[in-house]
Amino acid sequence: MNKTIKLLISVFLLFVSTCLYATDDAGFSEGANFEEVTGEALYHAICQGCHMTNAEGAQGAGKYPALAKNPKLAAGAYVIYMVSNGMGGMPPLKQYLSDEQIAEVVNYTRSHFGNHFTDVVDADDVKTIAQR
Amino acid sequence: MSRRALLGWIGKTAGAGAMYQAMTSLGFAAESSHPDKLNLGGAKKGATVLVLGAGLAGMTSAYELRKAGYKVKVLEFNGRAGGRCWTLRGGDTYTELGGETQQCQFAEGNYINPGPWRVPYHHHHVMSYINEFNIAIEPFVQVNYNALVHSTKAFGGKPQRYREVQADYQGYAAELLGKALNQNALDEALTHEDREKLFESLRHWGALDAKGDYKKSHEVSLRRGFAIPPGGGLSPKPEPSEPFDQSTLIQSELWKYIVNGQDIEFQSSIFQPVGGMDNIAKAFEKRVGELIEYNAKVTKIAQSDTGVTVNYEQQGVAKTAQADWCVCTIPLSILSQIPVQTSSGMQAAIRSLPYAASVKVGLEFKRRFWEQDEAIYGGVSYTNLPITNISYPSTKFCDKGKGVLLGAYVWGANAFEFTSLSPKERVKKAVEYGKQIHPQYAEEFDNGISVGWHRVPWTQGCYGLWTEEKRAEHYENLCQVDGRLVLAGEHASNLPAWQEGAISSAHDAIKRLHQKALSTMA
Structure with a gap:
């Protein structure tokens, strides 16, 4: 690969990554709901607050479980349920998110951070599980 | 619809945060x-x-x-007592979940209460220990008529004075109700005597003229402030101010912000411990x-x-x-x-x-420009920006040194977004947004500290x-x-x-x- 093409690709990748991270360009949501669209943007705007940037979780008086390399994420329905309805201290997030957004962030998390689940969930799955 | 049914409906449609707000505004939770x-x-x-x-x-x-x-x-669990009754001062360090440590750089005597920051007069249990332990308290300025209300979508994004919005909203509401009265729209609801007395009360309440109009006048300016305020000697003659255009005001949604101080949880008198909440x-x-x-x-x-x-x-x-x-x-x-x-x-x-998401950001400035430039002494400015409000210190008024204000106090979706940022980024964003309300931020900002409650190692959230x-x-x-x-x-x-x-x-x-x-x- 010649140098120009390499440079073009890296510029392109940089551009893509800036576009996808809502939190990087003062992209706060304006209304009461989350306005991030992609799974990646949603993860870094919401989940990262507790589960951390690389989904490594955290430990204090209690802990936030790591989502990275987490076999519990095998069941897409379980992840949809957690995001939608919460569990223990984890707040339910469905009040702030559409079915599509929940599906996006669930798919993103299940296919990143060392998770390689290939089946995807969609808005209909969320509709069934979230029970709005 | 009963009050309880209404609350249930709000809880279902708008979520717990909204319901709690509604509960407090309906005097349910307080x-x-x-x-x-x-x-x-x-x-x-x-x-x-x-x-x-x-x-x-x-x-x-x-x-x-x-x-x-x-x-x-x-x-x-912690190396100190107090839990969420907590104050950050210069020299304090705070390590949040994820491992980032912030060192508070505030000047001597300045502080921020990342958790509770107010004690309403009717919180009798807290007040009884304040009395028993002789903890020094001072008034917390909740409502400041000279503070600002701001929306990026109203008045060209220019912040307005609380008192102007308050006076005009009240005045126009009084005027419209008066018109409805005089157009016989309320004849069935009220007796003749009550209609007369109500009209009189509306004139009184809204600073209306004899005919019941809300318009530029000395009386109205005694509420909303003057274009040229009265002064002594040969200073310029006082000039009343012009009320906002009625439709612009209604559409601005700035009226959202003028009821907060009427909630029982925020009514006067409301207090804070002198020197920081953790004195309790x-x-x-x-x-x-x-x-x-x-x-x-x-x-x-x-x-x-x-x-x-x-x-x-x-x-x-x-x-x-x-x-x-x-x-x-x-x-x-x-x-x-x-x-x-x-x-x-x-x-x-x-x-x-x-547990709820909530974020506070404390910002220290080289001087108290809000007092020195704008005569804002304590109280809260409200905005539709993600920082939600700016609260000015209710203490050490007219101090010539550095001053700390609460540069963001956030709930709901924006609180999750703020929490997801690094501590430094939260401070940076609070400064960027705040600049839209106080341009002095650009020159005067010195340092800041932020607490996202979901990152607090010993609570993992703000409250149940x-x-x-x-x-x-x-x-x-x-x-x-x-x-x-x-x-x-x-x-x-x-x-x-x-x-x-x-x-x-x-x-x-x-x-x-x-x-x-x-x-x-x-």
Whole structure:
């Protein structure tokens, strides 16, 4: 690969990554709901607050479980349920998110951070599980 | 629609946060009963109590139970007492989950209360300890008519004075109601005498002229302020100001912000401890500090017919504490992760409660430009920007040194987004947004510190987010004396997030625990 093409690709990748991270360009949501669209943007705007940037979780008086390399994420329905309805201290997030957004962030998390689940969930799955 | 039905509907459609706001604005969640002098007295000789958590609920329990004759020991996760009753000052460090440490760089005497920051006059339990311990308090300026209300979508994004929006909104509302009266629209609702008296009251309330119009006048300017204010001698002649265009004002939605101070939780008089909220915690600590074991992380709570056994870790060493009784004030966000031997009802209750996202950012500036340039002394400016509001210090007015204001106080979706940022980024964003309201930020900003409550290692969230449905299902189970264990804290109260909830919950819990202790053999 010649140098120009390499440079073009890296510029392109940089551009893509800036576009996808809502939190990087003062992209706060304006209304009461989350306005991030992609799974990646949603993860870094919401989940990262507790589960951390690389989904490594955290430990204090209690802990936030790591989502990275987490076999519990095998069941897409379980992840949809957690995001939608919460569990223990984890707040339910469905009040702030559409079915599509929940599906996006669930798919993103299940296919990143060392998770390689290939089946995807969609808005209909969320509709069934979230029970709005 | 009944008030309760309305609340249920708001809870379902807009979520718990909105419902809580509605509950407070409907006066549902706010009042706490006046405490009887808690005089437990007469504990059985040698009876022991283990208190988990040295926040206000825990220290209240320790203080009162020891007074009653119990031998008390307190385990606390942090290296300090107070829990969420917490103040950050220059020199303090704070490490959040994820490992980032912030060093507070505020000048001597400046501070921020990351948690509770106000004490309403009717929070009788808090006020009674303030009295008993002689904690110095001062007025907290909640409503400042010269502070700003701001929307990016109104008045070209230019902030407006609270008093102008308040006066004009009230004036126009009075004028319109007066017109409805005079056009006979309310003839069926009111008698002739009442209509006359109401019209008179509307003129009085809205600063209307004789005909009932709200328009530029001396009287109106006595409410909203003058274009040229009155002065002495040969200074320019006073000039009344022009009210906003009615439609522009209605469409601005700035009227949202002028009711806050009318909520009972924020009504005058409202106070703050002089020098920081944690002076309340310190006053308790002074009295019960010798009972507290710090840096103790509870890992298991077990009980039998004869007592309670708590496992904990201290500097990596596994330890055990035993007592006849236990008051556990650990936030449910943490307690739900610890094995606790209780009834299934209490288990379910402990695991039922999500914790709210909330963020505060303290910003220090080289000078108090809000006072010096804009005559804003204390109070709150409101905005639709993600920072939600800017609160100016209600203390040390006219101080010539650096000043700290609350540069962001955020709930809901934006609070999650703020929490997800690094501490430094949160401060940076608060400065960027705040600049739209006070351009002086650009020149005068010095340093800042931020607390995202979901990143706080010992609470994993701000407060327990009850809904009416959850309360119906779990609240009573949560508050029972379960064997030899009782829970206390804001989560076990009808005053979520307030210190009054923590202390009144502790009073109620230890009264019942004490009764049980007296009526139990051995």
